[in-house]
Amino acid sequence: MSQSRLEVFLARIYVDQTAREKFLADPRAEATRAGLAPHEIEDVVNIDRDGLELFAYSLEHKRAHKYGRKKNHHS
Amino acid sequence: MNPFDLPGPEFLLFFIGLSALAILALIVTRKIAERSAAAKLDLSDPYLIAYLRGAEPETLRVAAVSLIDRGLLVATGTQLKAAEKASPDAVRKPIEKELLRKFKRSDEASAIFDDSRLRATCKPYEETLKNAGLLPSEAITGARWTRLLIACGVLGGVAIVKILIALERGRTNVWFLIILMVLAIVVAVKISFPRLTESGTAMLADLQNLYSGLRDRALFLRPGGATIEPLMLAAVFGVGALTGANFGYTSVLFPRAKAAAAANSTRGSSCGSVSSCSSSSSCGSSCGGGCGGGCGGCGG
Amino acid sequence: MNADRFGLGWRPRLAAGILANLDRIDIVEVIADDYFRASRHERRPLRTLAAQTPVTLHGVSLGLASAVPVETKRLDDMARLCGEVTPEFWSEHLAFVRGGGIEIGHLAAPPRTDATIEGALANLARAKQIVGVAPQVENVATLIDPPASDRDEAAWLSAIIRNSESKLLLDLHNLYANSLNFHFNSKEFIERVPREGIETIHLAGGKWIGRDGAQRLLDDHLHDVPDPVYELLEEVAARAPQPLTVILERDGNFPSIESLLDQLDRARQAVRRGRERLTPAPGVAA
Numbered sequence: 001m002s003q004s005r006l007e008v009f010l011a012r013i014y015v016d017q018t019a020r021e022k023f024l025a026d027p028r029a030e031a032t033r034a035g036l037a038p039h040e041i042e043d044v045v046n047i048d049r050d051g052l053e054l055f056a057y058s059l060e061h062k063r064a065h066k067y068g069r070k071k072n073h074h075s
Numbered sequence: 076m077n078p079f080d081l082p083g084p085e086f087l088l089f090f091i092g093l094s095a096l097a098i099l100a101l102i103v104t105r106k107i108a109e110r111s112a113a114a115k116l117d118l119s120d121p122y123l124i125a126y127l128r129g130a131e132p133e134t135l136r137v138a139a140v141s142l143i144d145r146g147l148l149v150a151t152g153t154q155l156k157a158a159e160k161a162s163p164d165a166v167r168k169p170i171e172k173e174l175l176r177k178f179k180r181s182d183e184a185s186a187i188f189d190d191s192r193l194r195a196t197c198k199p200y201e202e203t204l205k206n207a208g209l210l211p212s213e214a215i216t217g218a219r220w221t222r223l224l225i226a227c228g229v230l231g232g233v234a235i236v237k238i239l240i241a242l243e244r245g246r247t248n249v250w251f252l253i254i255l256m257v258l259a260i261v262v263a264v265k266i267s268f269p270r271l272t273e274s275g276t277a278m279l280a281d282l283q284n285l286y287s288g289l290r291d292r293a294l295f296l297r298p299g300g301a302t303i304e305p306l307m308l309a310a311v312f313g314v315g316a317l318t319g320a321n322f323g324y325t326s327v328l329f330p331r332a333k334a335a336a337a338a339n340s341t342r343g344s345s346c347g348s349v350s351s352c353s354s355s356s357s358c359g360s361s362c363g364g365g366c367g368g369g370c371g372g373c374g375g
Numbered sequence: 376m377n378a379d380r381f382g383l384g385w386r387p388r389l390a391a392g393i394l395a396n397l398d399r400i401d402i403v404e405v406i407a408d409d410y411f412r413a414s415r416h417e418r419r420p421l422r423t424l425a426a427q428t429p430v431t432l433h434g435v436s437l438g439l440a441s442a443v444p445v446e447t448k449r450l451d452d453m454a455r456l457c458g459e460v461t462p463e464f465w466s467e468h469l470a471f472v473r474g475g476g477i478e479i480g481h482l483a484a485p486p487r488t489d490a491t492i493e494g495a496l497a498n499l500a501r502a503k504q505i506v507g508v509a510p511q512v513e514n515v516a517t518l519i520d521p522p523a524s525d526r527d528e529a530a531w532l533s534a535i536i537r538n539s540e541s542k543l544l545l546d547l548h549n550l551y552a553n554s555l556n557f558h559f560n561s562k563e564f565i566e567r568v569p570r571e572g573i574e575t576i577h578l579a580g581g582k583w584i585g586r587d588g589a590q591r592l593l594d595d596h597l598h599d600v601p602d603p604v605y606e607l608l609e610e611v612a613a614r615a616p617q618p619l620t621v622i623l624e625r626d627g628n629f630p631s632i633e634s635l636l637d638q639l640d641r642a643r644q645a646v647r648r649g650r651e652r653l654t655p656a657p658g659v660a661a
Contacts, residue, residue, distance in 0.1 A: 003442035003490035004474070006523060011474030014483060043486075043523035050589040051519030051556075058518060058584070058593065059480050062373035066480075113426035118394040281423035285394070288387030302631065307391040370406075370435045370468065370482060371579065371596025371626045372516065 002037040009034040009044070014056055024049065078233075079240055086237060087251055093233060094259035097226045101267055104222055109215060109273035113281070114207035121303070121310035122170060126200035127209060127279055128311065130270065134197045135187045136329050137309045138170045140317070143324065145300040147171075148178060150324040156181040170196040184328040209275030216268075223267040230259050286311045294319045312336065377618060379646050381639050384433075384624040385424070392632025397428050399636050402463065404622045407432040411452040421460045431575075431620075432456060432465040438472040439502065439512065440485045440535075442494035450505040457506055463620075466511040466544045466575065467502075469495060469535060484517035487524035487531035492538075499539045509540040511575055516549035516594035520557055528553060529567040536572045543568065546577035547607045548600065552592040561603075562610055570615045578604055578642060579624040596626035600638050605645040612649025619646065 009031065013020045023030040023044075031041040078089050117123055125137040139155065142148035147161040155178045163172040173196050177187070187193055204210040211219065234256035238249045271279065289296075289308050296305045298321040308316050314325045315336020326333040382402035383393055393400060403424065410418050424430060434453055437445050457465055470482035471491075485491040495512075503509040514532055524531075536543050545568070554561035580598030583590045600623065612619065621642050625635060 003486070003488065003494070006486060007441060007443065007471055008475030008477070010483065010486075010522070011471075011477040011479050014479055015477055040523045047522045048520040050585065051517075051591065054585050054589075054591050054593075055483075055518040058372050062480055065373060113423040115426050118397065118427060277419065278423060281420035284417070284420040285387075285390050285424060289391050292388075302392070303395045304391045307395065370433075371624070372481060372518070372581075372593045373595065 002040065005035050006037075006040050006044075009036060013052070014059060017056070017060075020052070020056055024052075079237055083241075083246070083248065083251075087255060090230075090234065090237075090252065090255055090259075094230060094255065094262075097230055097259070098263055098266060101222055101226050101263055105219065105267070106273045108218060109208075109211075110277075111208045111274045114209060114274065114278060116203075116207060116209075116278075118282075119303075121306045122168065122197075123200050123203060124282060124307070124310040126197060127204055127271070127275060127282075128313070130201075131194045131197045132188055133313065133332075134170065134200060135174075135193055136314045136332055137306065138168075138174055139184065139187060139328070140309050140314050140322075140325060141306050142166075142171060142174055144298055144305060147175060150184070150328055151181070153183055153185070153327060154181045155184045155328070168196075169199075172196075204275065207274075209272055209278050210270070211268075211272055215272060219267050223263060226263050227260050230256060230263070282311055290316055293317065296321070298322060379612075379618050379643075379650075380429075380620045381643055382429075382620065382622045383635060383639065384622060384626070385430075386626065386629075388627075388629055389625070389632065389635070392635070394427065396632060396636060399639070400428065402429040402431060402620060402622070404431045404433050404624075405460075405462075407434045407453060407456055407465065408436050410456055418456070418459055421456075425460050425462070429463045430460060431622075432460060432462045434465065434467040434510070435482070436472055437467050437498075437502070438470060439467050439498045439510075440469040440491055440495040441471040441474075441498070442490045443471075443474070444494075445498045445501065447501075447505065450502055453502075454506040457508075464511055464574075465506065465508070466513060468513045468515050469532065470515045482515045484515055484519070484521040484528075486521050487526050487528065489525075492531065492534050495535050496539050499535075499541050503540060509542075511544040512536070512539075512541045513544040513546050513577065514549050514553075516546070516552045516581075518556065518591050518593065527559065529564045533568050536569050542574040543572045544575040544577060545573050545611065546579070546594075547604045547611070548577065548579040548581060548594050551601070551604050551607060552581055552594045556591045561607055565607065565610050565614065570611075571617065573611060573615045573619065574617070575620040575622065576608060576611060577622055577624055578608065578638070580604075596624050597628040599630070599634075600641075605641060608642060608645040609649040609652075612646040613652040614649075616653055621646065 013023045019030075027045045027047065028041060031044045036044065078086065081089055121137055121141070122134050125134045139148060143150050143155075147158050147166065149156050149158050157175045157178045161175055163175045166172055166175065170193070173193050174187070177190060177193060201210060205212045234252055238252060241247075241249050269276070286307060289304055290312055293308060293316055296302075296308065296317070296319075298305060305317055305322065313332055313336050314329055315333040317325050380401035382400050382404060383389065385393065385403045385405045393403060405421065405424070410421060421430070432453070437449055437453070439445060453465065468482050471485045472479050472482060499509060499512070512535065514528065532543070535541070550561050550564060553559075554564065578600045579594060579596045580600050581592050581594045581596070582598055584593045585591050608621065623635060623639055623642065
C-alpha cells in the first residue's frame with residue numbers, strides 16, 4: 001500500500017542521516033527508488049526542509065539522551 | 076502406609092516434611108486472609124508512613140529530624156534541645172508538641188524511645204493503620220492465633236502420638252523428635268505474627284517503589300524545611316537514607332538507623348523506580364528515553 | 376464526572392510533591408509505556424497510586440494514526456495494564472512512530488490524507504475492541520509540516536473525531552506550537568474541531584529551536600506553560616460546556632511542586648473565566 005511505503009520512507013529519512021542526506025541531494029530519485037506514488041513523489045520533493053532538519057536534530061538528541069541514561073544505569 | 080509405623084529415622088524425615096508443609100500453610104493462608112484492595116492513606120503525613128515502616132521508634136526519629144530540619148530542635152552531638160524560640164504552640168502535631176516539651180532541656184536523643192508520653196502520641200497512627208488493614212487488628216490477630224493453634228495442634232499431636240507409640244514399643248530415643256517438634260512450633264510462632272499485614276507489607280513496598288526516585292536523589296535534597304522531600308525520604312526509607320553533609324547529624328543521633336539503612340541499600344532495584352528500565356517504547360518514557368521522558372520533544 | 380478536574384503528569388521525580396498535595400490535585404496521568412515490560416510485582420504500585428487518586432493511562436508508542444495496523448501485542452499490553460489499574464480513561468496520540476521496522480523515537484505527524492484517517496479509524500476500532508474502551512486521542516506537535524498532506528490539521532482531526540468513538544485530548548501547547556510554526560490561527564482551530572468531543576486538555580511549555588529565520592517552537596515539556604496557552608484554555612472552556620480534565624505535563628527541568636501547583640491554579644482560573652463566558656454551540660438556543 002502506497003501510504004505505508006510513504007510512512008516507511010519518512011521514518012527512514014527522519015532517523016537515518018545517510019538516507020536523509022541522499023534524499024536532500026536528489027529527492028525525486030530517492031522517492032522514486034522508494035516506490036512512492038507519483039503524487040507523493042511531487043509532495044516530498046517539496047518537503048519542508050527546515051522542519052525536516054529540525055525534527056531529525058531533535059530525534060538525534062533524544063536518542064543520544066536515551067543512550068546516555070541507559071549507559072549510566074548499567075555502569 | 077501408616078506414618079506412625081515408620082521406623083525412627085524415616086519418621087523424623089516425615090515429620091520434617093510435615094512441619095515444612097504446616098509452616099508453608101501458615102504463611103500462605105495468612106497472606107491470602109490478610110490481602111485486601113489497596114488502602115487510601117493520607118500520604119501528606121510522613122509520620123503515618125514512618126509508623127507503617129517502623130512503629131514508634133521510626134516515627135519518633137522522623138519527627139525529631141523534621142523538627143531539626145525546621146530549626147525547632149537543635150542537635151549537638153548526641154543531644155537534642157528545643158531551639159530558643161521554639162514553643163510547642165508553634166507546631167500542630169501532638170508528636171511534635173511533645174518532642175519540644177521533652178527537649179525543653181538538653182537530653183540524649185535516644186531518650187525519645189523510652190518516653191511513654193511520646194510513644195502515646197503515636198497511637199493515632201497505629202489506629203489509622205489498623206483501620207486501613209495495614210496493621211493487624213484484634214480480629215486479624217485472633218485469626219492468626221487460630222491458624223497457629225491448628226498448626227501446632229497438628230504438629231504436636233502427630234509428634235505426641237508417635238512418642239507414645241515409640242514408648243509403648245520400648246523405644247526411648249525420642250529426643251530428636253521432641254527437639255524437632257519444639258523447633259517447628261517455635262518457627263511457626265515466629266512466622267505467624269509479622270508486624271504488618273500482607274496488605275501492609277504490600278503498601279510499604281509500593282510506597283518505596285513510588286518514592287524510589289526520591290531515594291535516587293538523596294544526595295541532592297536541600298535541608299531547611301524548604302520542601303517536604305527530605306522528610307518523605309526519611310519516612311519511607313528511614314532517617315538513614317538521608318545522606319550527605321546536610322544531614323550528617325542523623326548518623327550521630329541515630330547510629331543504628333544509619334547502619335540499618337546501609338545494610339538495606341544493597342537491596343532493591345538497581346534501576347530505582349519501576350519506570351527506569353522497562354520501556355521499549357518508540358517515543359521513550361521516563362528515564363528510558365527522551366530528554367525529559369514523557370512525550371515531549373528534545374531540543375538538545 | 377460533574378466538575379472540571381485539574382491534574383499533573385506522574386513523574387517519579389515529582390512523586391513526593393504530588394503525593395503530599397493530593398488535596399490540590401484531582402487526577403494523575405501515568406505514562407503507560409513505563410509499565411508494559413514491568414513485572415506484575417512492579418506494576419502493583421500503580422494500583423496503590425490509583426487508590427490514592429484517580430489515575431489515567433497515557434500511551435506514547437502505539438502509532439495509531441497510521442495506514443499500518445497497530446500490532447496486537449501492543450494493544451494487549453495496554454489492555455492488560457488498563458485491566459490491572461482500572462484508570463479513569465486511557466489516551467494515546469494521533470501520530471505514527473515507526474515504519475518498516477524503523478522506530479522513529481518520537482511522535483511524528485502523519486500525512487493528513489484519507490489513508491491515514493481510515494488507518495486511524497481502523498486502529499481506534501481495534502483498540503476499543505481489545506482494550507475494552509476507546510482511547511481519547513491527542514493532537515501532536517510537529518516540527519515538520521507533514522508531507523503529502525491534502526488537508527489541514529483541523530479538518531483531519533475533526534474527521535477522525537466525528538467518525539470514531541474516541542474523544543479528543545486537546546493538547547493546547549501542541550496546538551499553539553503548530554499554529555506558530557505553520558502560521559494558522561489557533562482560536563479558529565478550536566472553533567473548527569468538534570467542541571463536544573473535547574474531554575481532556577494537556578498543558579505544557581516549550582522553547583524555540585533552530586537558526587535565525589528558520590526557528591520553530593519545540594514542545595519539549597521542559598518549560599512553564601506560556602500565557603497564550605492559558606488564553607486558549609479559556610477559549611476552550613468558553614466553548615465546551617462539558618466537564619474538562621486539564622493535565623499539566625512536565626517531563627524535566629522541574630521547578631518546585633509549588634510552582635507546578637501554581638500553574639495548575641492558573642489553569643483553574645482560566646477555565647473559570649471561560650465558563651463565565653460560555654457560549655452555546657451554533658444552532659443551539661442560548
